[in-house]
Amino acid sequence: MxxxxxxxxxxxLPDLKLSTDxxxxxxxGRDWTRRWxxxxxxxxxxxxxxxxxxxVRWANGQGVAIVPSGGRTGLSGGAVAARxxxxxxxxxxxxxxxxxxxxxxxxVEPGIALEAVQNAAREHGLLYPVNFAARGSCQIGGxxxxxxxxIRVVRYGNTRQWIAGLKVVTGAGDLLDLNRGLVKNASGYDxxxxxxxxxxxxxxxxxxxxxxTSPPPPSQxxxxxxxxxxxxxxxxxxxxxxxxxxxxxxxTDKALRYVLAHxxxxxxxxxxxxxxxxxxxxxDGQAENDTLAFFEYCVGEGWVVDGVIASSEAQAASLxxxxxxxxxxxxxxxxxxxxxxxxxxxxxxxxxxxxxxxDAEYPYFEVVWFGHIGDGNLHINVLKPADLDDxxxxxxxxxxTTLLVETLVRHGGSISAEHGIxxxxxxxxxxxxxxxxxxxxxxxxxxxxxNGIMNPGKLL
Amino acid sequence: MxxxxxxxxxxxLPDLKLSTDxxxxxxxGRDWTRRWxxxxxxxxxxxxxxxxxxxVRWANGQGVAIVPSGGRTGLSGGAVAARxxxxxxxxxxxxxxxxxxxxxxxxVEPGIALEAVQNAAREHGLLYPVNFAARGSCQIGGxxxxxxxxIRVVRYGNTRQWIAGLKVVTGAGDLLDLNRGLVKNASGYDxxxxxxxxxxxxxxxxxxxxxxTSPPPPSQxxxxxxxxxxxxxxxxxxxxxxxxxxxxxxxTDKALRYVLAHxxxxxxxxxxxxxxxxxxxxxDGQAENDTLAFFEYCVGEGWVVDGVIASSEAQAASLxxxxxxxxxxxxxxxxxxxxxxxxxxxxxxxxxxxxxxxDAEYPYFEVVWFGHIGDGNLHINVLKPADLDDxxxxxxxxxxTTLLVETLVRHGGSISAEHGIxxxxxxxxxxxxxxxxxxxxxxxxxxxxxNGIMNPGKLL
Numbered sequence: 001m002x003x004x005x006x007x008x009x010x011x012x013l014p015d016l017k018l019s020t021d022x023x024x025x026x027x028x029g030r031d032w033t034r035r036w037x038x039x040x041x042x043x044x045x046x047x048x049x050x051x052x053x054x055x056v057r058w059a060n061g062q063g064v065a066i067v068p069s070g071g072r073t074g075l076s077g078g079a080v081a082a083r084x085x086x087x088x089x090x091x092x093x094x095x096x097x098x099x100x101x102x103x104x105x106x107x108v109e110p111g112i113a114l115e116a117v118q119n120a121a122r123e124h125g126l127l128y129p130v131n132f133a134a135r136g137s138c139q140i141g142g143x144x145x146x147x148x149x150x151i152r153v154v155r156y157g158n159t160r161q162w163i164a165g166l167k168v169v170t171g172a173g174d175l176l177d178l179n180r181g182l183v184k185n186a187s188g189y190d191x192x193x194x195x196x197x198x199x200x201x202x203x204x205x206x207x208x209x210x211x212x213t214s215p216p217p218p219s220q221x222x223x224x225x226x227x228x229x230x231x232x233x234x235x236x237x238x239x240x241x242x243x244x245x246x247x248x249x250x251x252t253d254k255a256l257r258y259v260l261a262h263x264x265x266x267x268x269x270x271x272x273x274x275x276x277x278x279x280x281x282x283x284d285g286q287a288e289n290d291t292l293a294f295f296e297y298c299v300g301e302g303w304v305v306d307g308v309i310a311s312s313e314a315q316a317a318s319l320x321x322x323x324x325x326x327x328x329x330x331x332x333x334x335x336x337x338x339x340x341x342x343x344x345x346x347x348x349x350x351x352x353x354x355x356x357x358x359d360a361e362y363p364y365f366e367v368v369w370f371g372h373i374g375d376g377n378l379h380i381n382v383l384k385p386a387d388l389d390d391x392x393x394x395x396x397x398x399x400x401t402t403l404l405v406e407t408l409v410r411h412g413g414s415i416s417a418e419h420g421i422x423x424x425x426x427x428x429x430x431x432x433x434x435x436x437x438x439x440x441x442x443x444x445x446x447x448x449x450x451n452g453i454m455n456p457g458k459l460l
Numbered sequence: 461m462x463x464x465x466x467x468x469x470x471x472x473l474p475d476l477k478l479s480t481d482x483x484x485x486x487x488x489g490r491d492w493t494r495r496w497x498x499x500x501x502x503x504x505x506x507x508x509x510x511x512x513x514x515x516v517r518w519a520n521g522q523g524v525a526i527v528p529s530g531g532r533t534g535l536s537g538g539a540v541a542a543r544x545x546x547x548x549x550x551x552x553x554x555x556x557x558x559x560x561x562x563x564x565x566x567x568v569e570p571g572i573a574l575e576a577v578q579n580a581a582r583e584h585g586l587l588y589p590v591n592f593a594a595r596g597s598c599q600i601g602g603x604x605x606x607x608x609x610x611i612r613v614v615r616y617g618n619t620r621q622w623i624a625g626l627k628v629v630t631g632a633g634d635l636l637d638l639n640r641g642l643v644k645n646a647s648g649y650d651x652x653x654x655x656x657x658x659x660x661x662x663x664x665x666x667x668x669x670x671x672x673t674s675p676p677p678p679s680q681x682x683x684x685x686x687x688x689x690x691x692x693x694x695x696x697x698x699x700x701x702x703x704x705x706x707x708x709x710x711x712t713d714k715a716l717r718y719v720l721a722h723x724x725x726x727x728x729x730x731x732x733x734x735x736x737x738x739x740x741x742x743x744d745g746q747a748e749n750d751t752l753a754f755f756e757y758c759v760g761e762g763w764v765v766d767g768v769i770a771s772s773e774a775q776a777a778s779l780x781x782x783x784x785x786x787x788x789x790x791x792x793x794x795x796x797x798x799x800x801x802x803x804x805x806x807x808x809x810x811x812x813x814x815x816x817x818x819d820a821e822y823p824y825f826e827v828v829w830f831g832h833i834g835d836g837n838l839h840i841n842v843l844k845p846a847d848l849d850d851x852x853x854x855x856x857x858x859x860x861t862t863l864l865v866e867t868l869v870r871h872g873g874s875i876s877a878e879h880g881i882x883x884x885x886x887x888x889x890x891x892x893x894x895x896x897x898x899x900x901x902x903x904x905x906x907x908x909x910x911n912g913i914m915n916p917g918k919l920l
Contacts, residue, residue: 100803100805102693102697102804102805103803103804103805105803146646147646147650149644149646153643153644157621158644160650160653161617161621170896170900174896175896176894176896176897176900177894178897180803180872181803181872182801182802182803182836182872182873182874182877183613183801183803183804183835183836183837184609184613184618184801184832184835184836184837184874184877184878185801185874185876185877185892186606186607186609186657186874186876186877186878186879186880186881187874187875187876187880187881187885187889187892187893188657188658188659188881188889188893188897188898188901188919188920189654189657189658189662189900189901189904190607190620190653190654190656190657191897191900191901193620193650193653193654194649194650194653194654196650197646197648197649197650198648198649199648202649233562237562284744284746286744341642341643341644341645342642343560343563343565343640343641343642343643344562344563344643345560345562345563372644375643375644376642376643376644377643377644412640412641412642413642414642414644414645414646414647415647416645416646416647417642417644417645417646418644418646419646420646420647421646421647421648425647429647429648432645432647433647433648434636434637436630436634436635436636437636437638437648437651438648440630440636440649440651440907440908441648441649441651443904443907443908444649444903444904444907446907447900447903447904447906447907448900448903459648460648
């Protein structure tokens with residue numbers, strides 16, 4: 001620790017765990033994007049709100065930038081530290097602080113993994129319903145910073161909907177205790193909602209009170225084979241009308257091929273262009289009839305050509321693996337990712353144009369898509385050919401992204417459905433937010449973080 | 461229109477409906493509070509977004525303050541114009557602009573009444589679930605400005621949860637088009653949520669895209685007689701565990717007496733200290749068994765001593781009238797209102813302390829309470845003795861409010877659950893928001909409204 005700024009930090013907080021070990025710098029300077037070379041000043045692991053606050057005040061005094069750091073499973077570079085920042089890892093602040101079965105809330109430190117939150121709720125007969133594949137390693141603080149979505153949004157909304165209270169250390173070093181778990185509190189600007197989705201640029205979440213709900217009734221998982229893209233949203237509309245949906249996800253034949261190669265089990269004898277995995281309430285006999293009627297109707301209309309309903313929990317898990325295993329199965333191919341959304345009603349027209357665009361612009365690259373089609377959210381993954389240089393690959397993909405953005409704008413969509421802007425999507429922020437909005441965001445940022453130390457260069 | 465500022469406005473917008481008629485100034489300068497003498501400069505009724513924007517720019521140029529004005533059913537003085545402001549009434553901007561059954565959204569102008577929104581949704585087989593007694597006269601723009609709650613929050617949340625998009629003219633005159641109906645859009649600070657609940661201090665809502673949902677299954681309405689305060693939350697806990705609640709409201713014997721005097725029908729032969737009206741799903745035979753089991757359990761525990769289930773829609777309406785008619789039945793007594801909330805788990809202890817306080821401090825005033833107890837929200841109405849001067853009455857009540865606030869703070873509560881801060885609760889804002897939070901709010905206000913023309917003196 002020869003850096004005088006770090007020496008000062010150690011003097012202020014002698015018990016603070018701090019590292020400048022090159023392995024730590026490399027590990028904690030990255031998220032799941034791989035485009036930036038980590039170069040933080042150091043990594044700190046505060047163990048208390050007081051330590052976080054002291055670090056932020058030190059950073060203001062020393063002019064050191066801070067990158068708040070959770071599970072670093074982000075896909076937009078929001079947790080990258082490549083410019084001499086102090087990484088503030090919340091790994092050590094990972095406890096459940098309180099469970100209240102009357103309020104149906106769970107109060108946790110920010111470094112707790114999503115899966116640990118889900119388990120803690122389940123132990124009390126309750127549900128924390130936000131869910132996605134990275135649940136084992138992502139942290140609730142990061143979920144809040146990106147307003148994480150995932151596979152249950154169609155039923156339960158995004159993370160935003162489940163935050164009853166937040167403690168936040170602002171960029172100025174003030175500790176805020178926002179909303180304190182109240183169901184109703186009409187007392188001025190809801191700063192809690194400003195922090196949710198702010199990608200660490202306003203402050204550091206140091207505690208969260210999460211709302212829980214009753215677990216849903218028993219559900220069924222069904223996989224459907226869909227012969228044509230234009231049938232997907234028709235199947236969705238029928239499913240939403242007839243069933244009580246928990247999830248409605250789609251993926252393509254190409255996505256399936258990668259998951260199968262990665263060890264998943266083939267669901268149908270034949271191949272089909274599109275697949276839907278859906279989960280829905282199945283509490284009683286009526287639900288069984290509804291399911292059958294839904295399936296038969298879709299088959300009769302030619303929108304579905306095959307289907308399977310899981311008859312055991314193991315089979316349900318294996319159907320879900322076909323969708324949830326995609327990201328991991330693609331990872332070795334260093335995919336370039338788009339995470340786009342349009343209004344649900346705009347999905348068919350947008351998908352048509354998008355497919356035409358991708359076919360024309362990526363004649364030599366493999367493109368795999370899947371996503372939360374019931375939320376209007378599509379994930380596009382362009383796989384890097386093994387012989388192509390990383391930077392050249394990204395350049396080509398960014399060129400196509402610029403074209404894709406034009407299509408998105410025509411359909412009123414967003415360049416970031418759930419991954420956030422971070423570093424990756426900054427060039428296109430102006431496609432989804434107006435100049436006036438961006439100016440307001442900058443103004444708000446300056447109010448919360450007057451010295452600009454909080455995750456600078458991200459988002460704005 | 462001899463005022464040169466108004467002459468300039470008329471020159472800029474020759475078609476703008478504008479009035480300085482004393483009757484209009486008096487009518488549009490008030491909300492449901494009656495503590496301020498209306499004294500606006502004039503009332504304007506813009507008919508388009510363009511006119512709103514031009515008015516805001518004129519106001520910046522002329523240094524005229526603006527009071528955005530909806531149905532003026534507010535109870536905190538947020539729509540009062542008593543200091544030479546221009547009232548901008550949204551009465552003429554009251555159309556349904558679009559219904560999208562695929563997105564399940566309704567796009568409306570801000571001046572539409574809540575009830576008209578509910579009806580428009582129903583015409584398309586869908587539900588806009590926010591609901592409260594002022595539905596016929598309150599406007600959606602005002603609902604958004606206060607994040608209105610009401611009687612279905614226990615099931616559906618506040619207004620915030622149902623806003624998929626907002627168009628807003630900021631205090632600087634910029635037109636923002638926020639979120640545009642997307643389900644997922646992780647692209648920076650969610651300014652939409654900052655506007656919701658901002659009480660007209662940041663800008664004027666000029667269009668809203670509302671999310672709709674499927675109508676609930678058939679429901680039942682039940683009225684319960686509860687012998688003691690400490691049983692109320694036990695009944696709630698059981699009801700939440702065993703039934704799928706739509707609403708869970710309580711009121712006292714005194715509240716009932718006023719509603720009965722106002723023409724409602726007596727529900728039980730005997731009088732009881734507390735009543736609960738609850739509505740819950742009753743789709744099938746199982747639900748009937750659950751209801752019976754719930755009722756018998758509560759009776760067995762001594763928490764409930766009588767009950768009635770509505771056997772027709774007319775009876776359901778008459779049970780609901782017992783709760784929804786309270787505010788109107790109290791109005792002639794010029795009630796001083798507290799609208800407080802605590803966490804649900806804190807309700808029993810808080811109610812105990814509150815009752816002791818009210819008994820001690822209001823020996824000569826009648827105090828009527830009721831509220832959304834399933835959300836931790838209590839409405840306290842202190843009735844003005846006929847022979848007491850208005851100002852002296854308010855003075856005495858404000859003294860007690862200051863004591864009540866101390867109790868609230870001890871229980872982590874809020875001085876405004878759903879009515880907003882407005883003018884009425886400004887003295888106690890500091891009891892629910894910290895100095896740092898208020899400083900951030902002021903900073904944000906300055907970013908959105910640099911000349912301070914938007915509803916000045918309200919909230920902050």
